[in-house]
Amino acid sequence: MNSRSLQTTIIFLVVGGILALALGGFFGSASRQFSSVLIELQTWISSRFLGVQDFVSAPRDIASLRTRNAELETQVSQLQAQVIELQQRVNETEILAALVDFSRTNPESTYKAAAVIGRDPSPFLHYIIINRGSNDDIRRGMPVVTNQGLVGRVDAVIADAARVQLITDPGSAVNSSLQNAKTTAVTFGSVTGDISLDMISQNAVVQPGDLILTSGLGGGYPSDIPIGQVITLRSLEFQLFQQATIQPAVDFSRLAIVLVITNFRPVDIAPLEPQTTP
Amino acid sequence: MRNLVAFPLLALAVILQSSVVSQVKLLSGYADLPLIMIAAWALQERVKSTWHWAVLVCAMLGFVSKMPWPALVIGYLSIVFVAQALQKRVWQAPLLAMFSVTFIGTLFVNFLSFAALQVLGTNFPLGDVVGLIVLPSLLLNMLFSIPVYTFMRDLARWVYPPEEFE
Numbered sequence: 001m002n003s004r005s006l007q008t009t010i011i012f013l014v015v016g017g018i019l020a021l022a023l024g025g026f027f028g029s030a031s032r033q034f035s036s037v038l039i040e041l042q043t044w045i046s047s048r049f050l051g052v053q054d055f056v057s058a059p060r061d062i063a064s065l066r067t068r069n070a071e072l073e074t075q076v077s078q079l080q081a082q083v084i085e086l087q088q089r090v091n092e093t094e095i096l097a098a099l100v101d102f103s104r105t106n107p108e109s110t111y112k113a114a115a116v117i118g119r120d121p122s123p124f125l126h127y128i129i130i131n132r133g134s135n136d137d138i139r140r141g142m143p144v145v146t147n148q149g150l151v152g153r154v155d156a157v158i159a160d161a162a163r164v165q166l167i168t169d170p171g172s173a174v175n176s177s178l179q180n181a182k183t184t185a186v187t188f189g190s191v192t193g194d195i196s197l198d199m200i201s202q203n204a205v206v207q208p209g210d211l212i213l214t215s216g217l218g219g220g221y222p223s224d225i226p227i228g229q230v231i232t233l234r235s236l237e238f239q240l241f242q243q244a245t246i247q248p249a250v251d252f253s254r255l256a257i258v259l260v261i262t263n264f265r266p267v268d269i270a271p272l273e274p275q276t277t278p
Numbered sequence: 279m280r281n282l283v284a285f286p287l288l289a290l291a292v293i294l295q296s297s298v299v300s301q302v303k304l305l306s307g308y309a310d311l312p313l314i315m316i317a318a319w320a321l322q323e324r325v326k327s328t329w330h331w332a333v334l335v336c337a338m339l340g341f342v343s344k345m346p347w348p349a350l351v352i353g354y355l356s357i358v359f360v361a362q363a364l365q366k367r368v369w370q371a372p373l374l375a376m377f378s379v380t381f382i383g384t385l386f387v388n389f390l391s392f393a394a395l396q397v398l399g400t401n402f403p404l405g406d407v408v409g410l411i412v413l414p415s416l417l418l419n420m421l422f423s424i425p426v427y428t429f430m431r432d433l434a435r436w437v438y439p440p441e442e443f444e
Contacts, residue, residue, distance in 0.1 A: 123308050127344050
């Protein structure tokens with residue numbers, strides 16, 4: 001055995017002996033002090049290293065965080081747009097479901113659904129423009145309804161669109177009947193978009209809340225389509241007729257989808273009307 | 279050639295008027311975007327195609343609206359006439375001219391519409407028309423007139439570049 005290997009053997013024995021003594025608990029207080037010093041040293045080095053690491057890598061993290069933030073914001077806005085779109089579809093589906101229910105409960109008529117795509121540019125007139133025209137068999141004079149009630153009638157038609165005169169238009173007049181009073185009257189539109197009932201017989205007993213339907217007289221509209229309800233009645237003894245203000249059945253400010261009754265042909269009674277001779 | 283921008287631009291204005299502006303109501307009145315655009319266009323110094331634009335917008339509005347077309351034609355051409363007359367006199371204060379034309383034009387077009395519909399048998403109470411349509415429309419038109427004037431001024435510089443006249 002040469003001197004180098006003897007030296008190595010002695011070192012191993014000494015180290016092994018020290019380890020054995022340490023494991024046996026003979027260096028208890030000394031090893032605790034030593035280890036605490038080591039731990040403090042390591043803690044100090046580690047904290048300094050983390051500080052330096054933060055200092056070096058922080059700008060890169062901010063940049064990546066900003067990028068990530070921008071990505072997430074884009075994603076959020078896309079999701080919000082999707083939510084809005086889906087909400088619109090839900091609303092549209094609800095409207096369509098209501099219209100389908102309405103058409104099922106009124107099977108005597110044939111309906112064509114149309115979306116409202118515009119209104120008359122003039123504030124004096126209450127007309128809407130729908131996205132169905134003569135290509136969809138829409139004809140002038142056809143009544144337009146929703147599941148809530150009467151909307152108006154088709155006034156002009158082109159290939160893929162039509163203009164509808166609302167019953168709120170100042171030029172609109174609809175022959176109506178009061179369901180409870182069993183009498184007829186005429187519903188007029190106005191410049192404000194309100195509708196009123198006129199030409200109610202003085203003998204008729206009308207109450208607020210009475211339902212107003214189309215009478216079908218004159219051949220312009222089918223009968224028994226809801227128009228609205230009586231709000232107030234004005235009856236003056238010196239006038240020929242009573243008048244009433246009406247709460248329309250249809251919310252005309254929120255018209256989105258309407259139904260055109262395509263199997264109704266208006267009757268032109270003008271030739272039957274008496275001519276005035278000078 | 280750049281004047282052909284009138285077709286898409288005025289078509290867009292009429293579509294916006296029908297689908298968007300007509301929904302933004304103040305009482306029963308709303309702004310008249312084609313009217314303001316024609317007024318602003320007519321007030322631009324170098325523009326020479328104002329009458330064409332006015333006739334074009336009348337044709338488009340007449341196609342969409344139930345309003346009798348003679349009322350539209352008389353109203354819009356009168357606006358061009360007033361605008362050009364004012365432009366020569368108050369050219370140093372274009373915004374003042376714009377406000378004046380919008381004010382006069384709105385009143386004239388609204389009362390012309392009122393008269394035309396009365397003649398055709400639609401009964402309007404004048405008080406309701408003034409209070410619920412004319413005055414609110416006038417206010418909205420005045421509000422819209424400044425941004426529209428700015429836009430039409432920039433458009434006029436593009437359609438009629440200054441170097442063509444130098």
